[in-house]
Amino acid sequence: MVLGGSVLGVSTLLGGASFPSPSEYQSFEIYGSSIASNAWIRNYELTEAQIMAESPEDIPVWDGTTLLLANFSNNLDAGNVGSITTIDNFDVNRRKVSETTFTKLATVDNTVTEYIDVTAEPNTTYIYEVLAKNATEISEPIVADPFDSDFFNWLLIDEETATTYIFNLNVQSNAFTNETSYERYDGYNKFSQFSFGDRDFVTGSVSAILALEQGCELEITQPVEFLDTFREFVNNGKEKILKSRKGHVIRVVTTDYNSDVWLDELMEQFYRISFNFTEVGEVHANN
Numbered sequence: 121m122v123l124g125g126s127v128l129g130v131s132t133l134l135g136g137a138s139f140p141s142p143s144e145y146q147s148f149e150i151y152g153s154s155i156a157s158n159a160w161i162r163n164y165e166l167t168e169a170q171i172m173a174e175s176p177e178d179i180p181v182w183d184g185t186t187l188l189l190a191n192f193s194n195n196l197d198a199g200n201v202g203s204i205t206t207i208d209n210f211d212v213n214r215r216k217v218s219e220t221t222f223t224k225l226a227t228v229d230n231t232v233t234e235y236i237d238v239t240a241e242p243n244t245t246y247i248y249e250v251l252a253k254n255a256t257e258i259s260e261p262i263v264a265d266p267f268d269s270d271f272f273n274w275l276l277i278d279e280e281t282a283t284t285y286i287f288n289l290n291v292q293s294n295a296f297t298n299e300t301s302y303e304r305y306d307g308y309n310k311f312s313q314f315s316f317g318d319r320d321f322v323t324g325s326v327s328a329i330l331a332l333e334q335g336c337e338l339e340i341t342q343p344v345e346f347l348d349t350f351r352e353f354v355n356n357g358k359e360k361i362l363k364s365r366k367g368h369v370i371r372v373v374t375t376d377y378n379s380d381v382w383l384d385e386l387m388e389q390f391y392r393i394s395f396n397f398t399e400v401g402e403v404h405a406n407n
Contacts, residue, residue, distance in 0.1 A: 161188040182262050189262060208254040212237075217245040217266050236282040239403050240269040242367050274326055275363040276374070278353070285350060287328035289340070290382070290392065296322045296368070322370065327394035329382055342390055351377045354395045362397055372397040 160180035182189050207230045213222035214237065228235060230252075240246060245268050249261035274287035301317035330350060331340035354377040362372045375398070379391040 159188065159190045160186070163187050182264060184265075190259075206254050207252045209252075211251045211253060211258075213249045213251070213261070214240075214246050217247055222249060238277045238279055238282055238284075238361050239369055241369050242269055242271050242363075244269045271363070272365050273363075274328065274365060275361075276326075276353075277361040277363070279359070279361050283353075285330065285353070287326060287330065289329040289331055291326070291328040291365075293326045293364070294324055296324050298322055321399035323396070323398045325376075325394060325396045327392055329390055330393050340390075347379065347391060347393070350393065351379075359400055361403065369403055370399045371401045371403050373400050 158180055162183075162185040164185040166174075180186075180189055209227050209230060210232065211227050212225045212235050214225050215222045225237060225239070226235060237246075237248075245266050247266050248264045250264075251261050252259040274291055274293065276285045276287070277283070299319060299321050301319035303315045305313040305315070307313070329340075330342070330347070332343060332346045354374045357373065359371055359373060361369065362374075363369050374395045376396040377393065378395070379393045382390045382392045
């Protein structure tokens with residue numbers, strides 16, 4: 121572990137004089153009149169030459185080897201190291217690489233170590249950041265490297281558990297029907313008059329062969345329990361995230377589950393399932 125800091129204006133490396141054997145550290149302490157600008161812990165083994173080449177002027181970055189990166193304002197109280205500052209939650213934010221403003225995706229408990237973004241659009245590059253916070257404080261963000269989102273299937277997702285059903289075999293979908301509200305008034309004028317309400321949502325249906333497993337040779341299976349679980353998922357009345365191959369990402373309620381035999385000549389009967397969907401809200405309305 122190499123800690124950057126300065127003592128009385130002279131740059132120094134703390135703990136960089138020797139090459140330690142692999143160990144597990146539960147804590148670290150700094151003694152003396154040092155000013156710690158940051159703590160950067162990486163799951164990365166350096167050679168002795170690399171350790172000696174490290175400079176306290178190097179700016180730490182969050183990369184694939186980083187386990188913890190805490191920036192301090194000339195004191196340890198400003199970071200998330202130690203027990204002085206309590207973390208209650210983490211905010212997970214996202215923006216497109218072409219945008220400058222982050223949108224909050226979720227606030228998660230301080231015990232959460234993983235978050236799955238189920239609302240990402242295809243063919244889009246995103247940047248994510250995570251901030252620790254409590255009732256009175258919020259940390260500087262940890263910013264991840266840009267991520268390319270790329271998929272070309274129909275997906276139906278449980279937003280709470282991230283359970284995902286993929287539809288990519290013998291898929292059929294009808295047109296997205298745009299439901300609006302309006303009233304037409306016919307009188308003795310040359311043209312009719314209209315008034316419009318606020319209703320504006322889409323409906324549609326999807327059918328496909330839903331497979332539990334499919335390998336490189338397209339080996340698939342459809343246990344009855346798997347189909348029953350999906351039927352219950354479709355009919356549970358909860359909101360879900362639906363993604364289309366074209367790139368639509370919408371919040372829907374699903375109804376009208378149906379299954380029929382696709383090819384009766386096979387030893388294992390494979391069923392084509394279908395369901396209807398209705399858009400019920402904005403994807404990020406709760407954030």
